[in-house]
Every structure is written in C-alpha cells, then in structure tokens.
Amino acid sequence: MNFICNFPFFSILLSLFSGTICSVLPAKAAKVVNRAVIIAVGLMSAVLLLYLLSTGEPFIYWMGHFPAPWGNEIRAGVLEAGMALFFCMIMYLSMAGGAHKLPGEVVESKHNLYYILVNLLLSSLLALVYTNDMFTAYVFVEINTISACGLIMIRQVGRTIEAAVRYMIMSLLGSGLLLFGLCIMYDLTGHLLMSNIKESVGLIMANGEYQIPLIVSVALMCIGLCIKSALFPFHAWLPDAYGYSTVSSAAILSSLVSKGYIFLLIKIIYRVIGFDIFNNTRIIDVLFVFGLMGMIFGSLSAIKEKDIRRMIAFSSVAQIGYIYMGFGMGTQAGMVASVFHILSHAATKSLLFVAAIGLTDVSGGSRKFIDLTGAAYRNKWAGVAFTAGSLSMVGVPLFSGFISKLLFAQAAVQVEGKMLASLIVLGISTVLNAIYFMKTVLRIYATTDEAAYTGITFRDMKAYAVTLVFFILLNVILGVSSQPVVNMIEQGLAMFA
C-alpha cells in the first residue's frame, strides 16, 4: 500500500492531536499551530487528490488492519479528497479573514480554546468526509456539533448562548433521529460498514422483505441530517447562530459545517442505500418540495431582514434549498449540480460573511442597513468583495454561482415531472436573490456623510484584503474554469458506486 494512502488517517489524527496540544499552548502559538495544521491537511489532501486522479481508483484504509466486516475503515476517493482540500482552503481563508476581529470578539484568555474548537471541527469534518463506517460517522457528527456549538458561544453574549442552545437542541434532535435510523439499519442488515450495508440493502430490496423498516430508517437518517443542515422548515436556529457568532465562526459554520452533513447525506445515499434505490423512494420528492420551499421562503425572510449578517444567514437557507432540490431531482446531473453548489456556496457565503464584517466595522459596528450607507467607500476592498459575492449569489456569469445555476437548470430539464417547477422556482429565487443582495450592494455604494466615519486603507488591513482577494479568485476560478471541477465531481460520484 502506498504511503499516500495513510494521508486521510494522518490528517484526521493530526487535527485531533493538534487540538489537544492547543489547550496547553498560549494563544499566539495555538494560532500558528492551527494555521499550520490546516495548511498541512490541505497539502495532504491535495497530494491525495492528485494521487487518486492518477490511479483513478478509490482505496479503502483499514484502521488497525482488521478486514471488513469487523474493522473500522476509511475510504478515500476523488470526491472525498477534493472536499477535504476545499474545506481546508475555505477554513484557512475564513480564519484569516476573521483573525483581526478575534480580539474584540473573544475574551483574551479563551483564544486558545477557540483554536482547539476549530481544530476539533476540522478533524470531525475530515472524519465525516473520509469515514466508511456509519457509527463512526455518528460519533463525529456529535463531535462536530459540540465543536460548532462551542464556536458559536465562544463569543460570550446573551444572543450567542441562546443561539448555541437552540442550535444544540436542533442538532440533538437531528442526531437522535440519525442514530435511531442508523440502529434500525444496523438491525436490518447487521453491518455498520457502508459497503457491507449496501450489499444487504440490495438483498433486502430484491427479496421484498423488511422494505418498510428500511425506508423508515432511511427517512429517519435523512430527516436527521436535514435538520442538522438547516433545510427549510428546520432553519429556525440558523440566523441567530450565524448572525451573532464571531466572523470566522459564521463563515465556517455556514460554509462548512452544514456542508459536512450534506456530504454525509450524499455518502449515505450513494454508499449505503444505493442511488437507484434511494431514487425509487418517495423521499426524494419530499426533499425536492422542501428544497423548493426553502429557496423561496429563505429568500423572502432575507428580504425582510434589516441586519446584514442575518440577511446573509437567511440566504444560506435558500442556498441549502438549492442543494436539496438537486437531490430531489434524482438524477446524476442533479447530484453533480448539488455537489458543485456545495463548493460554490461555501466559497461565496464565507466571502460574504468576511466581507460583511469589513463593512460593519467601518460603520460604527452597526449591522443595520441604514448605517451601512456608503460603507463601500470607507472600506473599498470589503465593498468590492461583497459585490463580487453578491453577484455570484445572484448568478451572474463569470462567478461560481452562475455555473451552479446553469448545472441545476440543465439537470432540471432532464427530469420530466419536476422540470417546470424547478425552473420557475429557480427563476423566482434568482429574482429574490437579486432583490436583497443588490439592495445591499446599492446601499453600501450610496453616498453618505463621509466625515462621520473614518475610512480604512489597504495598509490597515493587509491580511484581510489579501484574504478577500483569494476568496474572490476562488469564486472566479470556480466560475470560469468549472469544467475540471465538474469532471472531478462526476468522477468522484462514479467512484462512490
């Protein structure tokens, strides 16, 4: 076995371990360790990705060298490696973008705790991405929840604690359902490894026995993950959680945490249940409908919002709706579009959160639209970045959002019964997106009495500006040369089977 095959395991372990280390390090050092770990993991994932692309075969890594069905396994394919790499990039950029705000948001003594949580989050995300074992997945889902909760409440204000509690409650409901579904699945198949379960599921479907319990279990898992990833009716916790936590937390939470769950769901669909079997259930129709509703209602809530951070948070609800709509189409193309949208939304939403903080900073810390008037003149970089992010969200060509919209629409056309509904909702949702994002963009470029605030120049925020530039670049790259990425996603999905 090639040495590179150890990388997934290494990266999980490294981030877990560094988390432990950070607890005894001073804040500065913890920060360095954190950054280094993210970069290291990112590099490893990149190497792994190249390796996988060259071999074209996924591999399975036996934890402790017990063979299936007894041992615990890690599995790496193109999609996993790509996701890991992408998560690292976004995480690094989000951390870098929010770094200058940290002292103001978190008590000095808790800085190293913050980095522990981030490291923990990274490790759980990686585990979610790589694991081939359902129960391991469950455990890391919980770890993920705990660390995310910590990230929310690390900023000690009433709102964040309340948000953390709400987030916690919803997450626990979700993970409870997931666990229950998982147990039923275990009961039915007798396995915990994904590949083994899939075989048994195939047999069950072929035999015709125990189909209803199987569907129930699948449904429970799906609902559990939907709750955790804030699909439309379960999104109540989201605006507060994203809206009041620290910048980096908000960026990471919105772009990574929920995406981790969604990725797990994809894995369950492909690796556990089987794509075709899943598509034959009614579940996809339910997902489809809720996805569409999420697209509309999320945007409507965002339009009503008067607080820029909460507005962006509500926009996430809409965007997650897009992803579930892709699932709901029940075709390969729809899935590809969804996966692409995971990437594009992650890149865009974290950009928006980071840019928004730059704007609110120069507006006396207020997040109300009315105070943001003319903010883009005071912080030009943030203004441009926010505009770019908004355009991407609206789906203007050149930015990643356009490609995902294009993929969604193309996928929709191929589905007979759902074509019109999805196309029309896609159109309406774009209009709604345009309304609230462009409202903000125009607001920050509208004139104001500039004497009231002091502007910020490039020299004051080099790191921040560079981060923004990278974010924008990421967006544009996804938007312009999307073909390799799409190819990779297709290849990765093919490897799942």
Add this chain to the structure above:
Amino acid sequence: MFPILLSIFFPIAAGVFLLIRYRTPLSGEKRNTDRKALLLLTGCFLVITAAFAVAALLTGTGKDGFILFNLTKTLPVYFRIDSVGTLFSLLAVIVLPFAGFFSFEYMKHEERESRYYGFYLLAFGVLNGLCFAGNLITFYLFFELLTLSSMPLVMHSGSKEAVMAGLKYLFYSLCGAYAALFGIYFLYRNCDSLTFTAGGALRASAVAEHGGFLLVTAFVMLLGFGVKAGMFPMHAWLPTAHPVAPAPASAVLSSVIVKAGVLATIRVLGMFGTNFLRGTWVQTAWIILTLITVFMGSLLAYREPVLKKRLAYSTVSQLSYILFGLAVMNETSRTGALCHVLAHGFVKAALFLCAGAIIYKTGKTRVGEMRGIGKEMPLTLWCWTIASLGLIGIPPTGGFVSKWYLALGSLKSGLPVFDVLGPVILLLSALLTAGYLLPLTIYGFFPGADYDYGSLQKKEPCKLMIVPILILTILSVLIGLFPDIIASTIDMAITGR
C-alpha cells in the same frame, strides 16, 4: 415636371426662408422690423407660386406623371396632374393669393406676422403637392403636412383658446389621417400599386378573398378622411378652430383646406372603385352620415350667434353636400359635388373675408351686434349678400347649379329611400341656410326704426381687403353664369383624364 415641382417646393422654401429670416430675434440680436419688405416678399412669393401652379396646369407636362424619388423601392413619390387635381388646384390658386392679400391688412396689428406668412406659404406649397399627387402615398404625405402647416395658422393669435383649438384641429386631423393610413396599409397589400387609376385598383383575387374586410377598410378610410371634411361624428374641430383663427386663415381653411378631405375621399373612391362600393352597407352608412351632417350643420349654424362660428357650422353642412354627392356614386351627383367644391370654395372664402372685414373694422363678433352694419360698410355687406345667395342656391349663382345636379343625381340613383330623402334634406338645409345667412343682410341694411343713425361712421375697409372680397364674390356668381365651362372640366374629370 419643373412647374409642378416649383409650385410645390418654391413656396415651401420661401416659407422656410421667411420663418428663418424674420424669426423672433434672440436676446442680443437686433430686431428685424421691416414690415414692408416682408409683405412685399410674401406678395411676390404668393404670385410666383400661383404662376407656377397655373403654368403646371396649362403646360400639361404633368399629365404623364413622374417619380420624384423612391422612399423605398415600392413607395415612389409620384406626381401627376389629372382633372380632379386640376379642379382643386384651380380653387387653391385663386383663393390663396387673394386671402393672402387680404391678410396684409388684416394682420397688421398681430405679432409675429412672419410666422403667419411663412406657414401660409408652406400650406400653399403643400396644397399644390396634394392636388398634384399621383399616388396614395404621396397624397398621404402632403395630407399630413397640410395638417401640420395649417395648425400654426389656427393657433396664430397665441391665446389659450387658439392654442387649444389648434391642438384639437391637429388631433382630430391626425386621428383621421391615421385611420386612413390603416386603410392604406391594406390597400398596399391588395392593389398592384398605389397609383391613382380610374375605376379602382383592387386586385380581383383580393376582392374575392377578403372583400368583407376590404369594405371595412374602405369605410374606415372614408371616415378617416371625412374628419378633415368635417363629417359627423368628427366635425367638432371645425367650429372650435374657425372662430379663433385669423379671418383669412379661416377663409383658406374653410374654403380650401377642408376640401383636402373631399379630394381624399375622391381618391379613396378611385382606389376602391365605385363598382366595388355601390350598393354595399358602406354606401348606405356613408349617405346616412352625410345627410345627418348636412341637416345638423345647418341647424347648429342657425342657432349660433357668433358670426364666424356660424360660418364654420355652415361649412360643416356644405361639405357634406359634396360628400353626399360623392356617396350617391353616379355621374350626375358627382358633377354636382365637384361643382359645389368650386362654388362653396369661392363663396365661403368670400363670406369669411367679409366677416373678417367686419370684425377687423368694428370688433363685433356676434350677429346680434351687427345691426346697421350695411350702412357703415355697404360694399362688404353687398358682397356678403350676393355670396349668401350663392350658398343658399338661388339662380344664377354657382350654388344653384351644383345643388341642381346633386338633387338630380340623387333622384336618378335609384337608391332605396335616399333617392328622395336626400333632396328633401338638401332643400330643408337650404332653407336653414337662408335662415342663418340672410339675417345679417336684413339687420345690416334695415336696422329698424330705433337705430341711431347719428353714430354712423364710414367703415368701409381699405382696398387691400375689399378687392379680394369683390373678386371672390364675382367669381362665385360667374361660375353660376357659365356653368358649361365648369361642367365640361368636370365631365373630363369623371371620364378619367
């Protein structure tokens, strides 16, 4: 060819020249107040134009027609002199210069005289163009231009009523023109060319295919052009426009310009061909409308106290005599109609000029105030009386001849109901005509016993005013004395060339 072009474009150029040369000075410019030069120029231009027009008629160069240029490949601007055109042109050539000379005195106290004369010349040129137009497009072109160039004449005084009346005139005329244009579009499709041809230009196949729709088209066109000729229900602009316009402008408007509507109607009949329309609902409807107008116009005139407005209503009524003659669609009635064009043209011009002279000298506008006017301005009132007799139709004036033919034609036509009803209404209307025209004569010459002769003043207008009136009055009698010449011209008109 050249006399035609000159008769059209020379006055237009001259008009534009006057407008620019004698325009209202800008701030800082010296005001050009040389009134004599302006009058002299205008006079010369009028005479020259008339000369060109007469030359065009006499030399007969235009008989074969020529294309000036093509708007597009299928839309030539085409001129040709035919006998109907000759007739109308004759009227214009006689009335316009005399009314122009009359204005020299009448306009003495008005502001911006140059504008009046400029547009007057423009209208002259356009009228010539209208008479010499050889196809429907060229005709339409000049028809529109006529409206536009005569509108400033109506508005000239610049008072609020005048402006509103001018706009009313404009919008009514345009409304009619556009209705006609609607028909032209369809004629263009269903004819081989838009050139005027005797006996109809419709393709036989088109008639067979959608004859019903073509009838609608014909009716719309007749109504549309009827607006200019003051046909009910679109007559309302006439009584509004005439009282506010300067008297010579009213004279021209009433005697010549409204005849453009008649000419247009003749052209439309020519395009469709009387055979196509005879006996259809279009004819019936048209006759009903004309008869209503004839009677209603007279009645309204009878009840109208303001002199010029009374004359305007009279015009409404008299023009529908002509239209009635055309609507009956046989040769006799047509002769009558064409005769009445000339008769009414001269008479109405004379009447308006008389009215103008009275107003100019005394400032009185209501008939009731003009008691004893015959003692002050005997020559004017004599002319009025003679012209009135012409309009009523007392032999040997022109009016008698035309009405005779009209009645005869109607009786010969064999139309159900209308063959008798028509002449009856014409007679009734003639009675009313006497009723509204002669009171001025009666009260003017016989003011009654209680009239204060002491305050009498000599108010006979100057030669510049009285001579045109005299000439026009004499002409109106002459055409009655020598109807043969007219009739032969008209016969020529009916037979074609």
Add this chain to the structure above:
Amino acid sequence: MIILVILIPFITGILVPAIPFRKRWQKEVFLETTVVLNSILVWYLLLHHSDSTFLLAHFTGNLNISFRVDGMSMVFAGLVSALWPFATLYAFEYMTKEKHENVFFLFYTLTYGVTLGIALAANLLTMYFFYELLTLVTVPLVMHTLTREAVLASRKYLYYSLGGAAFAFLGLIMVIVYGSTTDFIFGGVLDPAKTAGKTNVLLLIYVMAFMGFGVKAAVCPFNSWLPQAGVAPTPVTALLHAVAVVKSGAFAIIRLTYYSFGTDFLKGTWAQDVVMAVVMFTIVYGCSRAVKETHLKRRLAYSTISNLSYILFGAVIMTPLGLVGALTHLVFHAVMKICSFFCAGAVMHQTDRHYIHELNGLGYKMPRVFGIFTISALALMGVPGLAGFISKWNLACAAVESGSPLAWGGIACLLVSALLTAIYMLTIVVRAFFPGKDFDYSTVLDIRDPNWKMLLPLFVFTIFIILFGVYSQPIVDFFMSVAAGAV
C-alpha cells in the same frame, strides 16, 4: 480583431480615472479619439467581416464565449458604434455640471464595450453573459447623482434586469438542452428529434424568456424601471435608455426568436399570440402613460417603452418582413429617440427646467434645439418623409402580409399609438412656440442655445432622420438580406 473592439473601450474606461489628466480638454480628446477610433474599427470589421468564429474562452461542456459577425450583429454594432462618438461628445458638455466625472466616463466607456459584446456575440451564452454585464456596468451610471431618487431608481433597475435575466436564463437552458448548438443560426437551432412531445413546455419557456429579455426592452408589466431610470444624466438616458440598453433587450429577443428557437417552431402557436398581445398592449400603454406624464424625460421614456414594443411587434410577427420592420425601427427609432433625448438634455442643461409646463416660450430662445426637437417629434409620429414613417410602414406592411387578425389589430395599435405620440410630442412643441398671449418673456431672457458640442450631434442626427426618411432603400435592402438569412 473582434475582441479588440470590445477590449479597447474597457481599457480606455479604466484608464480614464487612472491617468492624471492635467486639463479637462486632454481627457476629452483622449476619450473622443479612442471612441472614434474604436467606432472606425468596428465599421471596418463589419465591412470586411469573415464568417469565422472567434473563440475566446471555453466554459463547461459545449458552452463557450465566442464572437462572430453576422447580419444582426452588423445592424446593432453598426448602430451603436455610429451613435457612441456623438453621444460622448455631447456628454463632455453635459457633464460639466455634474460631479464624479471620471467614474461616469469609466462606466460610460465600459458600456460601449459591453454593448458591442452583445452585438458581436456568436452564441446565446456569450450574449447572456454580456447582457448581465451590461446591467452591472450601467447601474453606476443610473446611480450617478447618488440622490435618494437615483438610488431607488437604480435599485429598481437592478431588480428588474437581473430578475428578467433569470427568466431569460431559462430560455438559454432550453436551447442548450434541446438545441443542436447554442450558436446563432438563422432559422433556429432546436433539434426536432429532441423537442418532440415537449412543444408546450418549450413554448412556455419561450414566453418566459421573452418576458425576461423583455424587461430590458420594457415590455409591460416590466416597464416601470425605465421612466425612473431617467434620473441618470441625460447622455445616459439618451444613449442607454433609448438605445444601447433597451435595444439590447429587443436585440436579444430577436436573437432568441429568429436565431435560437426559430420562427418555424414558434409561428402560429399560442406563444406567438401571447407575446404579440403583450406587445400590442405595451404599445398603447406606453403612449398613454406618456401623455399623462408631466416630466420631460420621463415622458420620453414612456415613449421609448411604446416604441420598443413596435420593434418587438415586428419581431413577433415572425416573418422575414416582420424582421425587416423590426430592424428598421430598431435603427431609426434609435436615431429619432436619441435626438429627442439630447434636445431634452440640452434644455435641462441650459435652463434647469425639467417639467413640461416649464417649457413655455422656450422655442424662441432656443430655436435650434426646439426646431430639431420638432423634427424628431414629427419623425416619431410617423410623418411621411421622415424616418419614422418608413419603419412604421414596414412594420404595418409586415403585419398585413402575415394575414393574422391579431397582427391586424396590431396595426390599429400602431396607429392609436401614433396619434398619442402626436399628442404627447406636439403639445411640447406647441408649448415652446405658443406660450400664450400673456406670457412673460422676461422669465426666459437669458436662455440660449447650447454650444457646438451639444448641437453637432443634434444636427447630425437630424440629417439622418431626414435622410432615412427620404432615401432608405439601401439600408432597407440590407435589412431584407439580413431577414432572409443571407448575411
């Protein structure tokens, strides 16, 4: 070469704020020269075009950004490049009274490039791309004054345009999926084998895409952004909201109808009836609103709404003749409307008067401007001998020719609209020249015609109005060959 004409304005635009011009005239000369050069380049390109496609970038799948010169592009690119230098010249003078000149000229020049991009796009995706871009680069222009009004207007403009593009996007998807290619090919690219049984869905999407692109062409009920956008400086309103932007909408619809979906597929279907009814309604609606409007520029904007639907009316007749009518009006209306807008702008610049009732008696103080305004008004009404008559004639003849009773109703709409046009345009003229007897001329004492920078474009446009009116044969012939798919 093709990419050059799009890039030059971009570079020029970016250079304007970047170069520290010492004097204003230097900037003017720089801008005018590049714009003129670019226009010359465009015309050279159009006259010496080859059929080759220039591929700029590859998107996903078979989608790419590429450019090509065909008949339609020649019409639109030729029009835009002919008008831009004059508009720029006019803008120099107009902008002396406004702030943030550099930003203005940056986006103004960028827009030139983007509009050319729309004109020269070789496929639907490229056009869509530049179409979106056009919205973005013109928003700053609308917002220019940064007043509350301007911000609201630009917000509305953005919502409408982006929203419209979202639905136009659906059309793009349909063409990608059901077409054999996304390139513009006269007669459409839909693959009959793929579309079998899906006709109604495709038609529905066509209607949506039509309305989507129609937003820019201000089709009712998506027209309200246009009059509001009139808060922008007049060169913008004139060039963009009478020509470049709104015509892009019309252009896009023509592309969609004739070059992507194909008239064979659409003609005689309910979709055609629906869009035609909408367009007919807009024709009358725009005019009626114009009559009611008392603000000069807004009135002209409503007039634009109506006139744009003339173009669309021609387009949705879906015969070659209809396309000829549409193209004629596309070009002629551009000249007429830009002329009348420039007149309005000149009045506003010289007198600061914005409402029609304030124009009393100005005709004698600004005879040149109002004379030209009168001519453009007459042309818009469709008086024979001026440009408007020819285009309306072509439209109406196409409608008659098509034989559909709905189209015949459309002729009636055209004529009603012509009458309304007369009402709203000529009342202005009458006000200017007939202010009423008791008018106090001392209130307009110091007003005079603007200087040559403003007048020159006006005169040139007037000459074109008359020229097109009396001698339009070559250009109409050219449109004929475009409409026959020959160029």
Add this chain to the structure above:
Amino acid sequence: MGQNLFANYGEAVSAILFCIGFTNLLLQTNLIKKIIGLNIMDSAIYLFLAEKGYIAGRVAPIVVDNVTSTKAYINPIPSGLVLTGIVVSVSVTALMLSLTIRLYTRYHTLDLDEISTQLKREGK
C-alpha cells in the same frame, strides 16, 4: 402486525420512549426538561441496541471454558455501540447543562422563550 409488535415488545417500547424523549426535547420550554428529554431519547436508543444485541439463552461474549463457538455468545458490537453512545450523550448533556447554567446566571430563568423575549428587549 400486532403479533410482531408483541414479539418485539422491547423495540416497540424503545420506539415509544424515543418519541417521548424527542417531543420533550423539541417542545418543552424549560431547559432542564429539555435535557431530560434528550436523555430519555438517547436511552431509548441504547435500549433498542441492547434489545437487538441480546439473544436469549446466550452469555456475554467473554471466553470462559474455552468455548469459542460463536453460537454461545451474544453479539458484542451493539454493547460496544451502547457504550460509545453513552459517552457521547454524557458529553453532550454536560455541554447542554453548562450552557443552561450560563443562561440561568444571565437571565435568571430556565424558560427558553422567556430568555428569547428578554433578548429581544435587549435589542441586540
């Protein structure tokens, strides 16, 4: 159906318990009661697992008397899962309780809705 339910009464009971816990966690406004609901829910799942893992008549999977036949022992994995699950739920419970304490010290109430209204009043 009814028979199956009766035969698998353990599972049925655990499902009912799960629902009780779930609704408590979702609908209770009192934070402590929510946490109790959470624990009921988790315990129900452990009960389910234990019920599944136990085979009547067998013994714990610890090798005594060198009996290596798998027939003699129950499946050890569910038990392992239960243990893991308990660890997870304990840590989660701990976190929730700590959050509850923080909220209580700030707002002197355990009612989540009450806390929300107070937060709104704060306006931040």
